[in-house]
Amino acid sequence: MLKVLLIDDEKWIVRSLKSIVNWKSLGYEIIAEAFNGIEGYEKIKQLSPDLVFTDIRMPGMDGLELIRKSNELNRDISFIVTSGYKEFEYARRAIQYGALSYCVKPFDEVEISEVLDQFNKKKQRTRAILHMELLNMLQENEGYSNKLLLETMSKLGFVWEERIGAVAIVVVGNAPLQIPDGVPYIAVQIGRSLKAYIIRGDYTTELTDSLSAEPLEEIAGIGIGSCVNDPADLINSIRDASVAAHCFFITGNKGIWNAASPSGNLDKVKEILWKLNQTRNTELVNELTGTIESLIAEGCFTIRNAMTLYNMVLFNVYNLEEEQLSSYQQLSNRFSHVNEMITYLKSLLLAHYKLSFTPSPKSLPPTTFDKIVAYIDEHFKEDLSLQMISERLNLNPSYVSQLFRKEASETFLQYLTKKRIAYACRLLNETGLSIQEVSENSGFMDYFHFAKTFKKCKGLTASHYREANRDDSSKI
Incomplete structure (x- = not known):
């Protein structure tokens, strides 16, 4: 309002x-x-x-x-x-x-x-333009002065007071957060079903009490970051709040969580995976899952750890470093609970080191690659990964990756990213959708990942790309 x-x-x-x-x-x-x-x-x-x-x-x-x-x-x-x-x-x-x-x-x-x-x-x-500018400033705070950041926040109705600071609250779900009247805040969409709220620091307790008193309808989790007095640190508060908001993935319950101390140490997990790769001793798989379960029981295992673990195991099995998950939502969409993920990873490791996957034949019909590309072209706007496509088409992920390098002279991820960025450019040129909407409609789960990827591919931000093409078209 x-x-x-x-x-x-x-x-x-x-x-x-x-x-x-x-x-x-x-x-x-x-x-x-x-x-x-x-x-x-x-x-x-x-x-x-x-x-x-x-x-x-x-x-x-x-x-x-x-x-x-x-x-x-x-x-x-x-x-x-x-x-x-x-x-x-x-x-x-x-x-x-x-x-x-x-x-x-x-x-x-x-x-x-x-x-x-x-x-x-x-x-x-x-406001849509200001929200976009704010997100860009938070993403690349070294390129913007605090003065410019504070001016943008002021235009959105948030007056920064250094002694009070601000707190980031991240919500996973489709329902808006019910903010009590009189509480200064800024709300920005940072992903599909993922919204960040920047709240003045002295209202945190009041807001937490208010949220705790209401049932969480259409909300899976709410994470509350630490209070920061330097606006350049807001991005860290948002990231920590996002980790906390995804605690439902670990606990299996909806709830409100404060950002905790640093996540658990996965050094022992890395060591076990290395030994497993060297010895192929499947007894180490039980040791691995036992170590993870201990971290969970101690409250030292977060969604950040879970995504790191998932990517490490897939790299260990398929040796595909470039085809890893990039957002917590991808993981929580794929598995309903951390235990489901652990069961899947355990079966994957046992199959690889004990029974071994039956490799895809060295020579497949010429249409195989075409089928893979056709599937990507049809589903690139959705949450998509190499592992998901391989399972859907009953192929070994390593084989799919090698096939892409051979037939397209690029990786699966490079092809998928080019497809998504090309579609994003089309939406920027032909529609009035906000940058966040362009990000979602192009298949990106996380706005910050989209912003970083777009700039890497095009050499400028999505907003600057839209303005540049608008200026060019006006000259015709």
Whole structure:
């Protein structure tokens, strides 16, 4: 909901504005009223509304001076000026100061509704761009100053206070987090069914208590990161909160978790895998699973450990370092619980070292590679991995990887990535989808992974790519 502040020195005018339209149905919430310019300015500083309706002639500070002073706050606040005087000079000066519109009293319902509808659409476009810029800054904080980061957050209604700092909360699920009124926050989509909330640090306890009192509907897990006082550290708080939010994968239950101390040490697991590879002694498989189960029982095993383990085992079996999972969601989509993953990895290791997989024949019909490519071309927008395709087509992953190198002179992952990035470019050029939506529709589970991959492939960010192509098309 967009926040609205109403300012007029006549209370009946404020009442008239409140009742003339259904604010909630248009996406607005009236958060406060003020009855002179000075009081209005103080509430603007305190509440950072999205939109202010202000009279021109008021005691203490007139509407034009109010707009001028508020603009100096650099908080991306918009104004609609109201007056009983239909004077061109007032309208001209109001627009000059950045006012959206000039409405003459008595108010017209249709006029007010149209202005609100247009502003809502404009605000949605602007916020989508700001969210995208914020994500890019968090992803590559060494390329941006803290000043620019804080300015972007301020435009999204979040005023940073160093002594208070902020906390990242990550939610896995499709339902929005119910934030109590008055809590400053920014919400950004960082993956499919994955959203990050940046909350002011002094509201963490209040919010945690509020969330704990409500049942988790359509939410698998909520993770709360550590409080940071340097905005450049927000990305670390988000990453830690994401690990905590995926604790449901380890515990098997929905819940709210605080970011814990560093994950368990997998050095012993690596050592056992190395011995297993050298000796092919399958008794080591039980030792391996026993070690993992001990880490889980001690509370030292996280989704981060689980993904590392999964990738290590697949590399050990298939020697495919470049075809690894890149997001926690890929793992939790593939397995409902960590025990299911452990059972799968155990059977995979036993089959490889004891029974051994029957290798795919050295010579397969020419259509085999075409079938693999056709499957990728049809399903690249979905969660896809080399292991999943191999199982679906009943082929050995090592063979599929070798076949790609032979027939396409590139790896499976390179082909899949090129396919996804090409489709993302098409969406950026031909649609008005947000960058997050482009990321999801192109098959990427995680926005940060998409942003990093896109820039690596194209040499510039997705937003800059869209702008560059828009500029080129305008020159034709």
